[in-house]
Amino acid sequence: MADVKKFMYVNRKAPYGTIYALESLEVVLIGAAFDQDVSLAFVDDGVYQLTKDQDTTGVGIKNFSKTYSALGDYEVSKIYVDQESLDERGLTLDDLQHLVWEDEDDDWAEKDSIRVLSRAEMADLFEEQDVVLSF
Amino acid sequence: MDQDENAMKFALLINEGPYQHQAIDSAYHFAKAALDKGHEIFRVFFYHDGVNNATNMAVPPQDDRNITQQWSELAKAHDLDLVVCIAAAQRRGILDENEAERQGKSCANLADGFRISGLGQLIEAGIIADRLITFGD
Numbered sequence: 001m002a003d004v005k006k007f008m009y010v011n012r013k014a015p016y017g018t019i020y021a022l023e024s025l026e027v028v029l030i031g032a033a034f035d036q037d038v039s040l041a042f043v044d045d046g047v048y049q050l051t052k053d054q055d056t057t058g059v060g061i062k063n064f065s066k067t068y069s070a071l072g073d074y075e076v077s078k079i080y081v082d083q084e085s086l087d088e089r090g091l092t093l094d095d096l097q098h099l100v101w102e103d104e105d106d107d108w109a110e111k112d113s114i115r116v117l118s119r120a121e122m123a124d125l126f127e128e129q130d131v132v133l134s135f
Numbered sequence: 136m137d138q139d140e141n142a143m144k145f146a147l148l149i150n151e152g153p154y155q156h157q158a159i160d161s162a163y164h165f166a167k168a169a170l171d172k173g174h175e176i177f178r179v180f181f182y183h184d185g186v187n188n189a190t191n192m193a194v195p196p197q198d199d200r201n202i203t204q205q206w207s208e209l210a211k212a213h214d215l216d217l218v219v220c221i222a223a224a225q226r227r228g229i230l231d232e233n234e235a236e237r238q239g240k241s242c243a244n245l246a247d248g249f250r251i252s253g254l255g256q257l258i259e260a261g262i263i264a265d266r267l268i269t270f271g272d
Contacts, residue, residue: 005262020150023183026222030254034262131261133148134269 005130006037011046012134016061021049024135025067032074039129040071041122043082047089050081050096050114065097072101072113079113082122144175146264148257150271152184153202154195158270159188163205165268170213178216178260179206181249183271186224189217191246203246210248217249218256 009028013020031038042050049068056063071079079099086092099113117125126132147166151158166176181188188202195201210217219229228244231251235243245251261267 003262007258007261019183023223027182027254027257031258033255034258036258036262131267132269133257133261133267135150 004035004037006039006128007031007131007133008039008041008126008129010041010043010126010132010134011049012044013049014045015049015054015065016056016059020135021046022062022064024133025064027133027135028071028076029067029074032076038076039078039080039125040076041080041082041125043085043122045085045089047081047085047091047096050079050099051091052095052097068097069099071099075101077101077103077111077113079115080122080125081114081116082119083116084119086116139173142173142175143169143265144177144263145169146177146260146267147179148260148267148269148271149179149181149185149188150183150269152187153193155184156271158272159185159202160200162268162270163202163209165270166209166215170209176213176215177264178218178256180257180260181217181219182223182254182257184227185271186219186227186229189219189224189229189246189249190244192244207246207248215248219245219249219251220257221251221253224251 009024011021011024015021054063054065093116096114100110101113102108103111147162149159149162153159169176191203193203206217209215230240230243231245232243
């Protein structure tokens with residue numbers, strides 16, 4: 001399988017109301033082993049998945065939010081967040097976890113994984129993809 | 136209906152369960168239409184509540200379609216690869232003989248024509264197929 005395809009995982013749902021967010025993350029982690037060109041997009045209520053200080057005690061569901069900080073170790077370093085989705089929900093980048101990856105080609109320098117894109121930029125990014133998995 | 140150079144290789148991802156949601160019906164009609172036109176269905180992957188389409192324990196009313204049976208028959212007729220995600224299936228109680236025994240459950244309920252495997256099968260389908268099509272919300 002010499003072909004490298006551009007895979008994008010689109011995360012659209014809040015982290016706990018449904019299981020889509022958790023099971024999407026499971027696909028991303030398994031998919032990381034396939035050496036494809038992977039991006040994650042967080043749009044609509046999906047932006048809530050990345051918020052920091054999540055506490056699920058009240059709903060009695062497993063808090064899986066720390067798993068996002070492991071994505072860098074899986075060489076998943078391109079995480080795109082939709083600016084308008086943040087704005088619509090009164091969120092800013094500061095409300096999100098600080099996700100980083102280590103750049104092997106730059107003496108393992110620690111770099112930010114999250115990039116905030118306008119909706120128009122996000123649309124352009126979608127256009128470039130070979131496989132879009134929308135959860 | 137010969138395979139020609141315009142024939143495509145499709146993979147389908149089913150994310151919703153039976154009867155509650157039309158996703159599986161749309162996927163079924165798509166698969167049949169694609170096969171009729173000489174295209175290939177490389178794999179159908181069942182994820183999220185989509186794994187519930189693979190239970191052989193459902194008893195829908197006789198005047199309605201039997202979704203699981205439709206897929207079992209389509210798989211038999213066209214040698215389809217129907218793959219149910221093991222992690223999603225275990226959460227929701229869809230087990231083949233091996234898993235039922237391993238987990239100490241009293242019975243297996245995976246319908247004919249389906250097999251249980253890992254998420255890697257979905258990624259591989261995305262790599263190999265010309266188009267991966269998602270059915271769900």
